[in-house]
Amino acid sequence: MRSTNVTGVALACVLAGLLAGCSALPATGPSTQQITSVGEGKALTDYVLVNLDQRAVDILSQYRVTAFSQRFAAPRPKPNQIVGIGDGLSITIFEAGQGGLFSSEYGARVTFAQRVDSDGTITVPYGGKIKASGSSPQEIEKRIVAALEGRAIQPQALVAIQETVERTYVLAGEVANGGRKPISAAGDRILDAIASGGGLRAAAYETRVTLQRGNAQGSAIMKDLIDNPPENVYVQPGDRVYVARDPEIFLAFGAVTKPGPTEFGSEKVTLLEAVGKSGGLVDSRSDPGAFFVFRYEPDSALKQIKPDYDGRFGAKVPVVYRVDLRDPRAYFYAKGFTVRDRDVLYVANSALTELQKFLTIIGQARNLASTYETLDRTLINPRN
Template sequence: MQSQNGARALTRNFDRGARALALLAAVSMVASCGLPRSGPNKREIYASSVIKGGDAFIVDVTPQIARIASQQTTFGFSKAFQSAGLIGPDTISPGDRLAVTVYENVKDDPLLGATGQRASPLPEMLVDGQGYIFIPYAGRIKAAGQTPEGLRQAITRKLEDQTPDPQVAVIRLAGEGSSVSIAGSVAASGVYPIEPNTRTLGGMLARAGGVSIDPATALVRVTRNGVTGKIWLNDLWQNPNLDIALRPGDKIVIEEDKRKFTSLGATGQSIVPFKSSNLSAVEAIATVGGLQTNSADPTGVFVFRNESAKVANAVLGRNDLTGEQRMVYVLNLTEPSGIFEARDFLIRDGDTLYVTEAPYVQWTKTLAALTGATGTASNIANTADSLNGN
């Protein structure tokens, strides 16, 4: 009797072992079939390292690496823009229109008017492209760069030898001479005259109604004589030195930041525009909804980037690299300083932010696939038994 019980126990243990082996074999088979996943795992990414025969440098982010790799393109105005002083509110420019009236101290035979007419209003005149106007009996006179008072004195000197004690009045009319154009993402694009309260960039933008996009992503581009300077709008408000004096003919364009990064893996899957001039890795993760709690591996946050040779050499402590280099920066958010380093590491245009799945996720998928397969097989067997009348 005891021998029979021992045989039965041995048989049960054998069956359990066989089932365990079968389960392990099934898990291995299902896993090898390539279950769906969001991308490569940490082991596969590290296998692409240059030191393992791959084509990418894989670098753990430290405070020093964050400082070197987070260099952003800086914008600003050249000294030529910043050194230009404010133009006078009445400075005459090519394209301006002027009203000139000459008063003569004679009745019988005035130089410019009819007999008995002391005041002689001249036809409205346009300051030509070279900055000159034409006054009868005075000839071509340089008007551009002068104020109406300065031009009045110049005309008077030209006429005083030909008519006794001439009195001249000069009025600068509304025109397109001292004006700038504003286009792009502004409330009211158009051509605006440079007036006392619009002689600087900030004043002119206010005159145009401000920008029509998020100021955090607005860029201001100013082109003058073929030279262009560009700044962030927020920098304009924060730094008075960037509120440059305008010049006639300046072209101002407001454009939205076009930079983007790609988010993949165990986080939001999307192409994401920048929401500010500087975007840290932490902010980028938050922008796409954060790490997926049920699947993300906080030790496997990667930033893929094509880095310039200069930066790559500095990051790797080398000086022999040439051309763009493929770099993979690794952030471990579980380390004590990991959040700080992710906060200091800046995302750049074209970066790919990738978060790997936690190791248990593939096991969960494998078990789910096995459970589903077992249930399907059981249903098929039950159906077959029913058809056979069992």
């Protein structure tokens, strides 16, 4: 009799454990109800839910990346007319006739190079130390002529900046020729800077450009800089430009054939193409009416899509777009909806799939109950 009690207790525990699993069925992600509602009469608080339609697609098609233009917008740097410490100068001194200090078989002139010393000066033969740092080449020319008056024959000087240290930026990463680069007198934009490094080693649509200026940093895909000219900002002295192969990807989860990260593999990917790249939906599991895209949107775009949005999330808004692929029009929406880097695509399981899981658990419980019943009978009436 004791064994029967033990068996009954064990059976009750197993059944309770299995049936408890009905409230937390194994799944690859949240259910449709969990995404679209948090309870009767309650509003979503962690993100904004948008049912994708043609109006939303039209608004989003006007979106342009603003990684650089808003954060790093600056006018063209002034022409390189101020000499700094460490700069390399080319100095030419002329005399009015032969027989002077700088006369030689090549004429009455001499050209030499000087680098501005740490104290901000240069050294001119027969003229001594001359202040150069913080001055224009024309000012340095006048000081050289003044230092040589009475020694050289009607001297004149020409000063040109050959190498600048203060007016430079650093170019590094996946370029043919990186290093410290001078900013030209006309000013250089990011694309100019990359061109000065010998160009890219990877395709523009899979190359990420990162710009660091002081404590500020931003990054964008190279193709966006080409397509959106305002993003191609001027490089400033002290900037660091880093180029790396970092393909754009989207992540697909749930009832898709090939879940996980997938590279765009082209310059632009629509939502319909992304579904294809993920192998399509799993017919036996997916809910075509529960196809979701998770991303952050600028608040300016969301306010156009949902005029009643209260702005509670700030500049970047977590948005979940819902696409109902049971509606034929949704295929046109999906064809016009452009996937962005690091978007998350999720397809929820159908309600039938969840029911099948529930019935499977019940079936397991029945099988175990039968096993325990047989074991119980064996313990009561053991065979000799």
